[in-house]
Amino acid sequence: MNLAQWSIIQNGAKIVAHMGTGNNAYIIACYSNSRPAVMLPLLIQMNHTNTNIAVVVHTETAAKRYSKEIEETSKVAGTPCSSQCFLRWDSLPIDSKCTYFTPESFLKAFGQQQEIPYTHIIVLDTHERLQWGETVLAVLKKVYTGPLVLCCSPLPKAIGYLQDFYEGASIIALQDIEVVDMHYLDHPSCNLVDTAVDTAVNISSMEGDGHIIMFLSTREEVLLVIRGINDRLQSQQKGGDVSVVPFYKAMKREELEELYDALDKRGGRTIIVATAMAQDYTSLPPDIKYVVDSGLQTSQEGKQIWATKLDCEIRANRVSSTGGKVYRLFTEEMFEDLIDMCPAEVMVDKLDQVVLYWLSLGVKNILTLETPSKYPQRLLSSALTTLHHASLISNDGQLTRVAQSVSSLSICLPFIPTRFIAAIGHSLSESCTSQILSIVAMELAGGLNEAYYTPKEVVKREEAKNIHALFQVEEGPYITLLNIYESACTPKLKHTRWFVEHFLNYQMIRMATNIRHELASVIGVGAVNADKDEQMTGCLEIVKRYFDE
CATH class of the missing domain: 3.40.50.300 (P-loop containing nucleotide triphosphate hydrolases)
Known part of the structure; x- marks a missing residue:
């Protein structure tokens, strides 16, 4: 082009x-x-x-x-x-x-x-x-x-x-703000943390006004670099007007407050040491003039990997002041070797949910469907196999009666795992739809770990453990989830005090009630609360088939 x-x-x-x-x-x-x-x-x-x-x-x-x-x-x-x-x-x-x-x-x-x-x-x-x-x-x-x-x-x-x-x-x-200078290292860095600290301190000491944002790959690197910058500035007695703040996922409240205080402060310089999450974040100070980029990020599997050229360009564009400068902590040759952008998700992820969505919309041949990225044959085959095993499609690739009965779920809520959709579809003929809806809603809201609340006080943890044990049943964790839901929501959602007394997460279970109501309304099931007269046999069989992976 x-x-x-x-x-x-x-x-x-x-x-x-x-x-x-x-x-x-x-x-x-x-x-x-x-x-x-x-x-x-x-x-x-x-x-x-x-x-x-x-x-x-x-x-x-x-x-x-x-x-x-x-x-x-x-x-x-x-x-x-x-x-x-x-x-x-x-x-x-x-x-x-x-x-x-x-x-x-x-x-x-x-x-x-x-x-x-x-x-x-x-x-x-x-x-x-x-x-x-x-x-x-x-x-x-x-x-x-x-x-x-x-x-x-x-x-x-x-x-x-x-x-x-x-x-x-x-x-x-x-057109965006133009980056005036792009700097690369002459040789690969032997110690990224030291190089990052040196670069930030040199910018702060030798360059004019303007905030600095630095991109690293992990929280541990962020904290090490912040400690190093503060130590260097203190030893040089130059840290008076410089605030060094972290920015990463799962920050503590006091750390976020420190960040916002630094961003709101008039005058001085702020050095934001961040992970890749700051690439797209908009609530940053308007006078960022310097970007320091390690060229690294963390994959979904938690591994340190190289960013793409696109990632690096987006980071460089965090400059919001005319005359900005970008310092890349790697060589120009290394940048040229980076891939342009990540492959489309449909090229690497499971496709059973998206395939079920298109089939539910009436697409007859998924192979001729026009999509921005063509679905790989091997992932399509895997998706069709998964849907067939769940009894959602027949041998000729068409929706079964079970899938047709819950096709509205696939269309309105296509991101719900297909095994949950299959479970709800099969529950319609097993007189246990209400129970399955409750279990699915609790799973989508976070599952058993999110349902339980464990207090910080050591003396109360044993009490919480004993009360949690009262909800547990020998049929397994999913029926335990059902038990928690019915206890908390029958005949209606209990008062917050009840949740405190039973060490349960009120917000999570309240979310589950909303999800359950939505699921029920989409498939046209009027009852919202579980009926005690419904048979548990069908419920247990469905749980064993679709939940116990």
Whole structure:
């Protein structure tokens, strides 16, 4: 792809002028995820009246954050634009609203309504190539005819795969803050922690004003580097106006408060030492001028791995001040050897849930289905085998009667494990649907470990253990979950005091009641609480077949 062919747009309002009607897709190529998430809906509002915009973003946290941010930004811009998250489509009047969805919640809303009432749709983070994100794109191509904007990285491969799917979709490149200097090491680092500390201290001592953000792979590295920076600054007596704060998953409350205090502080310099989670995080100080990138991250399996070129470019784009600089703690040759971007999830993950979703929607031949990434034959075969063993498809690959009876679950809640859908489907003929729904809801809410509350006080732990034992039954953990649910929710959800006395997680079980109600309403089961007269035999057989893996 010739990058010179891009339409470089400095004034974002011109983007809307490119948006026509019909099923044409427009690709916005940019590194920053937060700017199009907030600015594109506002620009559409400014150029169109009575708009109802849907924005699909890859995580619930990001969706809520963008929803809040657009409210604040619209007030400053003087453009009325109310925002909401994850609402039913039929409750959204066309009055200049912007609703943020995750791919899962978007598919859920589509499954419930079977129509898309939005005047404009924006899909963010398409370069993530998540399974349900790509499913959203495939659904939109089949059923949506309005203006569609896809936001992705400007890497040629990220754009190319979207252009191939949308048959030469128009590209618009959204200019971001320009990085002035990109620095690499001359030789690979022998000690990453020492190199990171040296780099941060040198920037702080020799460069001008501006905050610093550093990307490392693990929490342990973050803490080691922070300790090293503080020791060096203290020894040099230069730490007075410098705050060094961590940013990683599962931070303690006091650590988060320290981070926010540092970000809110006027004057001085903040050094944010972070893991990869800060790549897409928007609530960072507006004057980040220096990025330090180790080039490493942690895989889902907990292993330290190299980031992709896309990851490194996104990190570099965290610069939010003109004249920013990026220091990569590896050589330029090492950067060139990195892969462009991660493979699509559908290329490596199980496909039984997504295959069941398409079959439930009426797709006859999954092999001819148009999707952004073509499903691998070996994963398709594995998915069909899994569904056949669960009695959800027949020998000819069509839905069985059991699958048809719960096809609404597959359409409205496609992200539920197929074994749970199969369990609910078989329970309809075994007079134990109420019990299976309770078990599934408790599992989806977190399972047995989340249901139990273990107090911090050592003296109370033995008491909690004894009370938890009262719920346990010899039939196994899943029937124990059923016992907990029925004890806590029959005839209705107990008072919070009861949960405290029984050392159970009120929030988790309350979530389970909401999930159970949703499951029951989707398949049209009126009863919400378990009926004591229902037979346990069928329930135990279903649990043994679908839960005890």
